Amino acid sequence: MSDLHFYKYQGAGNDFILIDNRDNVVNHQQPELIAALCNRRFGIGADGIMFLQQKEGYDFEMVYYNADGKPSSMCGNGGRCIVAFAKHLNIIHDETNFLAVDGPHYAKISEDGSWVSLQMIDVSKVDSDKDALVLNTGSPHYVACTSGLADKNVYTEGRTIRNSEKYKEEGINVNFVEDQGDHYFVRTYERGVEDETYACGTGVTAVAIAMAKRKGLTGDVSTAIKVLGGDLNVKFHTDGLRYTSVFLEGPAEFVFEGNIPLK
């Protein structure tokens, strides 16, 4: 039995296990192992796990799995955390270009390594589903406006939409948003965690774009968003049809590191 050295990071309460796999010794294509490491009772506990790997032409590659052990689409808060991890490993200094499942990403990181601004994919397709908006910001998102969000049963209502006939095969992340004047309050049911998380980066990015679309905003837009685990900000430029130079900004913090036996 050998030990796996891991690092734990969180971005606005969206928490992740990080593994330095530059020497490629960990075979991560083991869904049961990934799910066991992410398990909050029997493992380290996390919403997802990332492997930092070498990639020619980039500072590193981000390989992301959801807590259920399945490979996932893009994770925005995970992307911000892996940038902080790459700085900790001295792979990068104050900016980086890395590769993720949805393509190349540029990011900037503060001197102390605790604040990350991550460029997300451009978006040009925003669909309607009755009163909700549906779009892909690296991961698929359903955005529904609501009131009384603090008291909403996000688990039950999110789970029902995620498992509805239309979405159950591919799955979708379900975001509920309440306009609170100078910011939006957002709560998200995450596919692959199959629960509400404290924050979802691709989710708040989808909310900021969806709300701009609904309000017909154009030009440079900056949107403050509160989530259960803290504060995030989303910036982009739009002509009303395309959303470009999209940046997800917020905290990314080291929590602890340790070793866990690989059984």
Ligand SMILES: N[C@@H](CCC[C@H](N)C(=O)O)C(=O)O
């Ligand atoms: N927490 C993430 C989203 C991770 C992917 C998601 N669970 C999915 O399967 O689509 C984020 O911060 O973006």
